[in-house]
Amino acid sequence: MFPSCIPRLRPSAVLVLLAxxxxxxxxxxxxxxxxKPQANAARELVSLDGIWNFALPTSIDLEEDKAWTxxxxxxxxxxxxxxxxxxxxxxxxxxTSKRRNILRFDAVTHEARVFINDRDVAGHIGGYTPFExxxxxxxxxxxxxxxxxxxNNILTSQTIPPGNVEVDxxxxxxxxxxxxxxxxxxxxxxxSFYSVGEVYVDDITVTTEVKDQGKGATINFSATTNKDPxxxxxxxxxxxxxxxxxxSASTLQGSLELSSVHLWQPGVAYLYxxxxxxxxxxxxxxxxxxxxxxxxxxxxxxxxxxxxxxxSPVYLTGFGKHEDSPVRGKGYDxxxxxxxxxxxxxxxxxxxxxxxxxxxxxxxxxxxxxxIVVIDEVPAVGLNIGLSAGTxxxxxxxTFSEKTINNQTREVHAQTIRELxxxxxxxASVVLWSLTNEPASNEEGARAYxxxxxxxxxxxxxxxxxxxxxxxYATPEADRIMDLFDVxxxxxxxxxxxxxGDLASAEIGLEQExxxxxxxxxxxxxxxxxxxxxxxxxxxxIAVPWxxxxxxxxxQMSHRVFDRIESVVGEHVWNFAGFQTASKxxxxxxxxxxxxxxRDRKPKAAxxxxxxxxxxxxxxxxxxxxxxxx
Ligand code: GCB
Numbered sequence: 001m002f003p004s005c006i007p008r009l010r011p012s013a014v015l016v017l018l019a020x021x022x023x024x025x026x027x028x029x030x031x032x033x034x035x036k037p038q039a040n041a042a043r044e045l046v047s048l049d050g051i052w053n054f055a056l057p058t059s060i061d062l063e064e065d066k067a068w069t070x071x072x073x074x075x076x077x078x079x080x081x082x083x084x085x086x087x088x089x090x091x092x093x094x095x096t097s098k099r100r101n102i103l104r105f106d107a108v109t110h111e112a113r114v115f116i117n118d119r120d121v122a123g124h125i126g127g128y129t130p131f132e133x134x135x136x137x138x139x140x141x142x143x144x145x146x147x148x149x150x151x152n153n154i155l156t157s158q159t160i161p162p163g164n165v166e167v168d169x170x171x172x173x174x175x176x177x178x179x180x181x182x183x184x185x186x187x188x189x190x191x192s193f194y195s196v197g198e199v200y201v202d203d204i205t206v207t208t209e210v211k212d213q214g215k216g217a218t219i220n221f222s223a224t225t226n227k228d229p230x231x232x233x234x235x236x237x238x239x240x241x242x243x244x245x246x247x248s249a250s251t252l253q254g255s256l257e258l259s260s261v262h263l264w265q266p267g268v269a270y271l272y273x274x275x276x277x278x279x280x281x282x283x284x285x286x287x288x289x290x291x292x293x294x295x296x297x298x299x300x301x302x303x304x305x306x307x308x309x310x311x312s313p314v315y316l317t318g319f320g321k322h323e324d325s326p327v328r329g330k331g332y333d334x335x336x337x338x339x340x341x342x343x344x345x346x347x348x349x350x351x352x353x354x355x356x357x358x359x360x361x362x363x364x365x366x367x368x369x370x371x372i373v374v375i376d377e378v379p380a381v382g383l384n385i386g387l388s389a390g391t392x393x394x395x396x397x398x399t400f401s402e403k404t405i406n407n408q409t410r411e412v413h414a415q416t417i418r419e420l421x422x423x424x425x426x427x428a429s430v431v432l433w434s435l436t437n438e439p440a441s442n443e444e445g446a447r448a449y450x451x452x453x454x455x456x457x458x459x460x461x462x463x464x465x466x467x468x469x470x471x472x473y474a475t476p477e478a479d480r481i482m483d484l485f486d487v488x489x490x491x492x493x494x495x496x497x498x499x500x501g502d503l504a505s506a507e508i509g510l511e512q513e514x515x516x517x518x519x520x521x522x523x524x525x526x527x528x529x530x531x532x533x534x535x536x537x538x539x540x541x542i543a544v545p546w547x548x549x550x551x552x553x554x555x556q557m558s559h560r561v562f563d564r565i566e567s568v569v570g571e572h573v574w575n576f577a578g579f580q581t582a583s584k585x586x587x588x589x590x591x592x593x594x595x596x597x598x599r600d601r602k603p604k605a606a607x608x609x610x611x612x613x614x615x616x617x618x619x620x621x622x623x624x625x626x627x628x629x630x
Pocket of ligand 1: 179180181356437438491529574592594
C-alpha cells in the first residue's frame with residue numbers, strides 16, 4: 001500500500017551511486033539527530049529498499065558531472081542495502097496537508113550527497129550512522145520525483161577511518177588505508193520515508209538506576225520535541241513485557257519509580273517499553289505523535305579491577321566481529337545477522353565488540369532483546385600510520401601531525417562519537433564505548449589528540465565506562481593514554497605476529513605483559529583481540545601456523561594465561577568469522593582468516609574448542625560468569 005501523504009519515487013526509480021568521487025563541497029544539511037523510524041498510529045513508514053540504478057562518475061568533480069540532473073539508465077543496477085563493490089564482475093499516511101515527510105538513510109558509506117530532482121538537499125559525512133532530511137517542502141504528497149545519492153568512498157587523513165589516495169605510475173588513483181578490512185562502500189543499510197505530524201518527538205534519552213539490591217529501580221527519561229513543548233501535552237507510559245502499564249507521567253522530563261523490577265541481565269534480557277505520546281495542547285486528547293523505546297533496566301560499573309553489571313562481576317566471552325558477508329559486503333543482511341547471533345549462542349558467547357564501526361541498528365535491537373553484551377565502537381580505526389594488517393613497517397612514523405592525523409581529523413572523530421552515542425544511548429546491551437581501535441597511543445601527540453575526545457564522550461554519556469583497543473606496540477611503558485580510560489581492552493597476538501609458531505614463548509610473553517598492565521593500572525582487562533589466521537581444512541599432527549590445530553592451541557594457551565590473571569574480565573577472540581580485506585596486502589589470502597567460523601560461517605576446530613570452554617567447562621569458576629545469549 002502506498003500512503004497518500006508520502007511522495008512517490010518514479011516507477012523507473014533513478015538513483016545513482018558515484019564511486020570514488022571527490023566531493024568538492026562539504027556534505028552537510030543531513031540531520032544526524034534522527035530516531036529510528038517507526039510505524040504506529042501517528043507515524044507512517046515506507047521502505048525505499050530495493051533495486052536502484054547505478055553509475056560511476058565520468059569525472060572526479062561531482063559538480064562537473066551533475067549526474068543527479070539526468071536519468072541514470074538501468075544498465076547497471078544495485079541492491080539497497082548492500083555495498084556495491086562485490087556486486088559486479090567489473091573492476092572498474094492520513095491528512096495530507098500538515099505532515100512532515102522525512103527521508104532517512106540508515107548508513108551511506110562513507111559520505112553522501114542527496115539530490116531530489118535537480119536539487120542538492122542534504123549531505124552526511126560518516127559511513128556507519130544514520131541521517132535524515134525533511135523533504136516536506138521539496139516534494140509534494142503523491143508527486144513523482146527523482147532521488148539521486150552520490151556516494152564517496154575516499155578516505156584521507158581527515159576522514160574517519162583515515163586513509164590516503166595515491167596516484168600510481170599509470171595515473172590510476174589508488175585508495176590506501178591502514179585498517180584490515182575491505183573499504184566497502186555504498187548504501188549499506190535501509191532507506192526509508194517516514195511521516196510525522198506537525199509536532200513530534202525528536203529525541204528521547206533513558207537512563208536507569210538499579211536500587212534495593214536489584215529489587216527496585218528508577219527510570220529517568222528526557223524527551224524533546226521539534227516545537228515549543230507548550231504546543232502539545234506529553235503522556236509517558238511504561239509497559240512491561242506483557243503489555244501491562246507499570247508507571248506513567250505527564251512530563252517530557254522526569255523519573256518513574258518501580259518498587260519491583262525485572263532487571264535486564266546478560267543472557268536473560270527483559271525489556272520494558274517506554275511510550276512517549278504528544279497530545280493536543282487543548283481540548284480533546286488528539287494524538288499528535290507517539291514513539292516507543294525499549295528499556296532494559298540494568299547498571300554498569302567498574303570497581304577496582306572488576307566489571308559489574310547489576311552489581312555482580314561479569315566475565316565476557318565472545319568476539320570482535322565485522323559486518324561482512326560474501327557478495328553483500330557490508331550491506332545489512334537480516335539472515336546473516338540472525339545466523340551470527342545463533343552461532344554465538346551455540347558457541348557460548350555472551351558478548352561482542354562492534355569492531356571497528358557502529359553496526360546496523362537492527363543488530364543493537366537484537367542484542368537488547370536477547371541479552372547480549374556489546375562493546376560499541378566508533379569507526380576510528382587505523383589511526384596508526386606504521387601499522388598495516390597487524391604488522392608494523394620499519395619506517396619511522398608520525399601519526400599525529402599537522403600533515404597527517406590532525407585537529408581536523410579529531411573534529412571528524414568527535415562527530416563520530418556524538419553520532420554513535422546519540423544513536424545507541426538507549427540500548428541496554430551497550431555497556432562500554434570504545435573510542436578507537438589500535439591508535440598509535442605510543443606516539444607523541446596521542447595524548448593531546450585523545451584527551452578532549454574522552455572528555456567529550458564522558459560529557460555525552462556519564463553513565464557508561466570508556467575504553468579503547470590498545471595495539472601491541474603500545475606496551476605498558478610506551479602507551480600514553482591508558483589512564484584516561486576505565487577498562488583496558490588489549491589486542492594481543494602472542495603466538496601469531498610475535499613468537500610465531502612458538503606457543504611456549506608466547507605463553508611467557510603474554511603472561512608477563514598482562515601482569516605489567518595489571519600492576520600498573522589495577523583496572524579490568526578485556527582481551528579484545530587474540531587469534532591466528534587459519535586455513536579451514538588444514539590439519540597437522542604438530543600444530544603449525546595456519547593449521548586448525550594451531551589456532552585451537554593458540555587459543556588454549558591464551559586461556560591458560562587469562563585464567564591466571566585476576567584482572568582479566570573478558571575474552572574476545574579475533575575474529576568471529578573470516579572477512580574481506582584490502583587486495584594489496586600479501587599477509588592476506590582472499591581476506592583475513594582468523595575467524596573461528598569461515599566467511600560463510602562454517603565452524604573450524606577452534607569453534608568446537610571454544611564451545612567446550614565457554615559452555616561445558618564454564619570459564620573462570622567463581623567469577624560470576626554471565627550465561628550465554630538466550
Ligand atoms: C588487529 C586489528 C584487526 C586486524 C587484526 C589482524 O590488531 O585490530 O583489525 O584484523 O589485528 O588480524 O591482524
